Amino acid sequence: MIVIAGIVSGAIIGALIAKRRGGKPADLAQHAAAAAMAFGVVAMIATVLIDRLAG
Structure with missing residues (x-):
């Protein structure tokens, strides 16, 4: 989640x-995709850390 x-x-x-x-629409799409991937990786790391620390 x-x-x-x-x-x-x-x-x-x-x-x-x-x-x-x-930015033009292509710029919006590119920035959205790049930021989504970056935030997704950070969220995945946070999820793993929370799972490991919780037990």
Whole structure:
């Protein structure tokens, strides 16, 4: 669940950053995809750490 939230929030944040910088639709898609992957990896690491520490 954390990973899905990370991917979705990353895509939204990436698209907003590209839009604020005046990007075209392809730029929005690229920024959204890159941020979604980055946030997804961070969320996956957080999930593994939480699982390991919880027991």
